[in-house]
Every structure is written in C-alpha cells, then in structure tokens.
Amino acid sequence: VYERRGDYQIVAEYMEPKGLGALQLAFEQRKEKLRAEGLFDDARKRPIPLLPGRIGVVTSPTGAAVRDILHVLRRRFAGVDVLIYPVAVQGDQAAPQIVEALGELNRRGGLDVVIVARGGGSIEDLQAFNEESVARAIAASRIPVISAVGHEVDYTIADFVADLRAPTPSAAAELVIAKRDELAQRLDDLHARMTGVMRSGLHGLRVRMSGLNRHLRLLNPVERVQMQRRRLAELMKGLTGCADRRVTMLHGELKAVVGKLDSLSPLAILSRGYSICLRLPDREIVKDSLAVDPGDLVEVRLHRGRLRCGVREVQRQEG
Structure with missing residues (x-):
C-alpha cells in the first residue's frame, strides 16, 4: 500500500473465470471434449427394453437411492429380478469402482438394463459421475444404462452419455418398469394393433384368393x-x-x-322400233348404203324375229 498516493497493489497467483470454480470449469471442458467425440449422440444410444426380466443397480448399498429404487420396483412389478452391485458413490474410490462394476456386469451378462444411481449432493459430491473414465465405461457398456444421479436439477456427464437419463433414482425405477395397469394397457393396444394387422392381411389374402380363383377358372x-x-x-x-x-x-x-x-344394249334399241341390217354372207353390220350393191342379200334383225331380203335398189346419200 502506498500511503502517500493512496494506491495499493495485489499480486495474483491463481485466477478462475467469474462464476465458475475449478470443478465447474473442468466439467464444461470434459463435456465439450466427449461431445466432440460423439459420446452424447442419440444415434449410438440403445433403447431401454419394455419389460426387463433382470435389472442391475450400481450404487451404494446403504444409501437412500437403493431403497427408493427397490421400493418402486416392488410396488410396480414385484416379480422383477434385481442385482445390486455395491460401490462407493463419493470420494476417490467411487469412479474406479463404478468403472469396475460396469465392466463386471457386462462380462457376467444376463442383465437387460443397468441403473447407475446415487442421491443428491454438491458438485463435489457428484464428482465421480463427471469423471471421463465413468463416461467411457457407460458408453462402452453392451447393456443399456440409465443414469439416475442427484436430484432433478443436477446434471452430470454420466447423464449425457447414458442411454437414458432419469432425474432421480425413484424416477429411474419408474422408467425401467411400467405399472401393471400400464403394461396391461400396452398389451391391449398391441393386441388391437395385431388384430387390425391380421384382419387387414386376411382381407388382402381373400382378395388375392378371389383373383386366383377367377384366374383358375379361366385356365x-x-x-x-x-x-x-x-x-x-x-x-x-x-x-x-x-x-x-x-x-x-x-x-x-x-x-x-x-x-x-x-x-x-342394242336389243333394247330394237324394242323401240329400230332394226339392224347385216350383209350376207359375212354378216357385217351395214352402216352405209355404199356397203351393198343391188342383188346383195341382207338380213334385217328386228325386236322379234329376222328378215332375209335382197337388195333391188341402192340410194346414195350425198354429203
């Protein structure tokens, strides 16, 4: 502090962005890294089975999360088989144990879905579920994974990588197992759809059979x-x-x-009173008086009958 001028000097050894602590900054950086790798893509996420026969739960064996999950599962569908894999959900050993649990459950097989769960807490309490190793273990799981970490307002990297995010452990149990009434309604809906498809198919077959019968009749x-x-x-x-x-x-x-x-026809002309004169013996038609001489024989053809005549005199027509 410089008393004469009223000035003072601060020497900073470490700085963080305003509003973000070290854990929050690491969370954002890790989230962007994994997002860029495609671990959050919906295309790689697996569907949750409608009615799983065996459910794995990775959580603390003594926390409220496991009690809430079991209570909801028994209430909604008491016959479901549940395998609890106990792990630490807070502290240095939490992340390695969660990774080991997911790997072991995948090696064993026989599970239809796995719930990774813990109750609410601060960002420090939930840090294990923000670790990159846990995110990659969830992404590598062949079994669909539901993340149920913290309360509804809490988001961890595990939530983004998991196949389904539940706001609370109880909600995860509700999402993984439908109520009996809901299942019955779904079955009724499926039955109605199947009946409709079958009826439509049978109608199509009847139409086809009718056409084939007509074709067979033609054959x-x-x-x-x-x-x-x-x-x-x-x-x-x-x-x-x-x-x-x-x-x-x-x-x-x-x-x-x-x-x-x-x-x-000449015969038609004869019927009107005309006649035809033929010179004998060559029977040439006489068209001119110069064609005959006195003493020649001619034949005159009438409409009815013939006349044989001798030429006594020939009159010449002048001009």
Missing part, C-alpha cells in the same frame, strides 16, 4: 371351351350380319350395272 379347359364357344358365337353373329350387309350392297350394285347394260 380350366371346360371353362375355356365355353368361353371360346361364346366368343365364336359372337363372331359368327357379327360375320353373318356383315355378310348380309355385303350381299345387300353387292345386289344393289349388280342391279345398277344390269340396268346400265340394258340401257346400252
């Missing part, structure tokens, strides 16, 4: 013959109608042609 020789007969009858009916229409049309055309031929 039946008798049915095929009858079908071909019906088709042949329809074709014959259509062919007959088509032939009748064709005959009628051709008859009309023929009648028109005959009429036209009749109008152009």
Whole structure:
C-alpha cells in the first residue's frame, strides 16, 4: 500500500473465470471434449427394453437411492429380478469402482438394463459421475444404462452419455418398469394393433384368393371351351350380319350395272322400233348404203324375229 498516493497493489497467483470454480470449469471442458467425440449422440444410444426380466443397480448399498429404487420396483412389478452391485458413490474410490462394476456386469451378462444411481449432493459430491473414465465405461457398456444421479436439477456427464437419463433414482425405477395397469394397457393396444394387422392381411389374402380363383377358372379347359364357344358365337353373329350387309350392297350394285347394260344394249334399241341390217354372207353390220350393191342379200334383225331380203335398189346419200 502506498500511503502517500493512496494506491495499493495485489499480486495474483491463481485466477478462475467469474462464476465458475475449478470443478465447474473442468466439467464444461470434459463435456465439450466427449461431445466432440460423439459420446452424447442419440444415434449410438440403445433403447431401454419394455419389460426387463433382470435389472442391475450400481450404487451404494446403504444409501437412500437403493431403497427408493427397490421400493418402486416392488410396488410396480414385484416379480422383477434385481442385482445390486455395491460401490462407493463419493470420494476417490467411487469412479474406479463404478468403472469396475460396469465392466463386471457386462462380462457376467444376463442383465437387460443397468441403473447407475446415487442421491443428491454438491458438485463435489457428484464428482465421480463427471469423471471421463465413468463416461467411457457407460458408453462402452453392451447393456443399456440409465443414469439416475442427484436430484432433478443436477446434471452430470454420466447423464449425457447414458442411454437414458432419469432425474432421480425413484424416477429411474419408474422408467425401467411400467405399472401393471400400464403394461396391461400396452398389451391391449398391441393386441388391437395385431388384430387390425391380421384382419387387414386376411382381407388382402381373400382378395388375392378371389383373383386366383377367377384366374383358375379361366385356365380350366371346360371353362375355356365355353368361353371360346361364346366368343365364336359372337363372331359368327357379327360375320353373318356383315355378310348380309355385303350381299345387300353387292345386289344393289349388280342391279345398277344390269340396268346400265340394258340401257346400252342394242336389243333394247330394237324394242323401240329400230332394226339392224347385216350383209350376207359375212354378216357385217351395214352402216352405209355404199356397203351393198343391188342383188346383195341382207338380213334385217328386228325386236322379234329376222328378215332375209335382197337388195333391188341402192340410194346414195350425198354429203
């Protein structure tokens, strides 16, 4: 302190960020490290079985947490099998014991889910569940792990890595085992869904069977013959109608042609009083008086009958 100027000097040997102690800073740094490695990703987390037959509990054998868990489990489903693996949940030995417990339970096998639990406390009391070794042991577990550490407001790194986080040990027991009524309701829902699926499947099979029956009927020789007969009858009916229409049309055309031929026929001209003169003996038609001479024989064809005549006189037409 400099009394003359009223100044003073402070020499700092250690500093921490404002509002964060050493444990909190280490917690945040470790959390970000493990998050970057993907240990918190939902994709790697395993589902909790609906009705586990055997549950492992890693916790203190004398704490309130184990009593709360057992009480809830017995109340909700008394027949469930519970294996308690006692560990320290506070102090220097807590983290190594928790890691060892998880490894041993995985080696033994036979468990459907493991609850790692302890009651509430300060950040120092919960420090074991913030250790990196515990987080990696939870992530490496082949058995789904539920973290139930502290109270609802307490969060540890174990909570982020675990497959499911429960706010309290009692809540973990409630999450892992549903009530009998809830299970019965789920079974009813599943039964209803299965019934619906079966009915839908049966309806689809009936529709398919109906289609197959129709197909089989079409493949039946008798049915095929009858079908071909019906088709042949329809074709014959259509062919007959088509032939009748064709005959009628051709008859009309023929009648028109005959009429036209009749109008152009020389015989038709004879019926109107005209005649045809043929020179004998070559029977050439006489079109000009110059084609015959007096004394020639000619044949005159009438509408009815013929005349054989001799030429007595030929009159020439001038011009």
